[in-house]
Amino acid sequence: MNFYRFTDSLGTITSQSNECPHCRTAVRVSNGGCLRCLLQAGLTEDEDPGSESLDAFLSEME
Amino acid sequence: MSTVKHSTSQLTLLAAVLWRRCSFRVEPGRPSLDEPFLADGSPSDNERTECAQGPAHRPPLVLFNRRTSLESWFLSSTPGNEATSRPGAFVTTRWSLVLSGANSKSQEKDTHAALAELCRIYWRPIFAFVSRRGYSAEDAEDLTQDFFVMILEGDWLQKANPSRGRFRSLLLKSLQNFLSDAADKTYTRKRGGDVSFVSWDAWMAEAPSELSMSTQTVQSLPAERLFDVQWAATVVERALRRLRDECERKGRLRVFDALSAYLIAERDDVSCASLAATLGVPQGTVKKLLYRMRQRYRWLLRDEVAQTVENPADIEDELRHLCGALAASSEQAR
Numbered sequence: 014m015n016f017y018r019f020t021d022s023l024g025t026i027t028s029q030s031n032e033c034p035h036c037r038t039a040v041r042v043s044n045g046g047c048l049r050c051l052l053q054a055g056l057t058e059d060e061d062p063g064s065e066s067l068d069a070f071l072s073e074m075e
Numbered sequence: 076m077s078t079v080k081h082s083t084s085q086l087t088l089l090a091a092v093l094w095r096r097c098s099f100r101v102e103p104g105r106p107s108l109d110e111p112f113l114a115d116g117s118p119s120d121n122e123r124t125e126c127a128q129g130p131a132h133r134p135p136l137v138l139f140n141r142r143t144s145l146e147s148w149f150l151s152s153t154p155g156n157e158a159t160s161r162p163g164a165f166v167t168t169r170w171s172l173v174l175s176g177a178n179s180k181s182q183e184k185d186t187h188a189a190l191a192e193l194c195r196i197y198w199r200p201i202f203a204f205v206s207r208r209g210y211s212a213e214d215a216e217d218l219t220q221d222f223f224v225m226i227l228e229g230d231w232l233q234k235a236n237p238s239r240g241r242f243r244s245l246l247l248k249s250l251q252n253f254l255s256d257a258a259d260k261t262y263t264r265k266r267g268g269d270v271s272f273v274s275w276d277a278w279m280a281e282a283p284s285e286l287s288m289s290t291q292t293v294q295s296l297p298a299e300r301l302f303d304v305q306w307a308a309t310v311v312e313r314a315l316r317r318l319r320d321e322c323e324r325k326g327r328l329r330v331f332d333a334l335s336a337y338l339i340a341e342r343d344d345v346s347c348a349s350l351a352a353t354l355g356v357p358q359g360t361v362k363k364l365l366y367r368m369r370q371r372y373r374w375l376l377r378d379e380v381a382q383t384v385e386n387p388a389d390i391e392d393e394l395r396h397l398c399g400a401l402a403a404s405s406e407q408a409r
Contacts, residue, residue: 038405042311043285044335049401051311054339055376055394067367071325
């Protein structure tokens with residue numbers, strides 16, 4: 014496999030496996046979170062809070 | 076008039092009660108991350124009525140070497156995302172828009188714009204798949220470009236029988252067939268001439284991936300699995316980016332920076348005291364922020380998935396498929 018460009022399209026290729034202690038998957042995303050756990054979070058469905066909910070709260074912060 | 080007002084008020088109250096009864100379902104078997112934050116952190120009913128989330132800022136893409144309608148499709152604004160950001164959304168998504176307009180001349184422009192937007196978002200899985208099949212970097216770029224041309228300029232949807240499934244699975248099947256045809260033709264390609272190349276640097280700069288994988292994982296995965304992993308990463312990264320943009324628009328980027336790492340943290344792993352000190356806010360504020368950020372992240376994630384399926388009922392299946400692909404990838408990497 015030619016890694017040129019393909020590795021450019023990824024963020025980081027590491028020599029070490031960084032396994033998630035919860036699901037044992039070793040693929041991480043930008044915030045350092047485990048990709049599988051971040052996906053799994055989507056399986057908990059909420060009613061749409063709208064961005065207003067977060068926005069309003071952020072606005073109220075001093 | 077007063078009767079009407081009274082009825083509206085009653086309906087609003089009924090809706091509020093129903094909403095509260097239906098909300099906050101917790102995944103069985105896993106302790107809720109949000110439980111400590113429910114008491115005073117749940118959104119008001121008014122907060123559910125609007126969603127100011129628009130599409131994330133997208134710098135224009137750059138295509139060069141050939142002027143085709145492909146360019147205008149990629150540069151077109153995309154319908155759909157604005158609609159899906161409103162409450163009760165996931166109705167008209169990019170993929171459902173594409174499918175509904177597949178055989179309609181009158182909807183051709185919107186259909187192509189939506190399809191082009193999907194291709195623009197999900198170019199990484201396609202490129203990863205082609206690269207993993209052993210093509211040189213240049214050929215992988217060219218093949219990816221040609222695949223887009225086939226999708227956007229040809230009658231892909233009609234040929235692909237989009238009755239039809241999800242965008243991801245249909246795209247993967249088409250890509251496999253496309254590469255099979257390319258192999259039969261002993262694919263050789265000359266750069267330049269009438270060839271249209273996607274500006275890779277612009278695409279990467281537009282949405283830089285910060286996916287981190289070990290060399291062992293990358294090398295152990297078959298192309299199909301790598302495609303799914305890249306797809307999952309695209310979905311998650313887009314949801315995170317939208318959440319980040321929402322915080323940034325409010326001048327609260329530091330909140331995202333401090334808390335985004337805890338979107339999936341177990342309750343015991345979150346030190347509210349430490350985060351409160353970092354952000355200079357009371358611990359109660361940290362709890363509320365975490366609750367709302369998690370809730371918002373989940374919604375954004377599901378919205379991203381919704382863009383690629385025809386039916387909202389498919390969102391869960393799609394998420395489960397991608398979770399399964401990641402689980403299998405970790406097994407293969409061992």
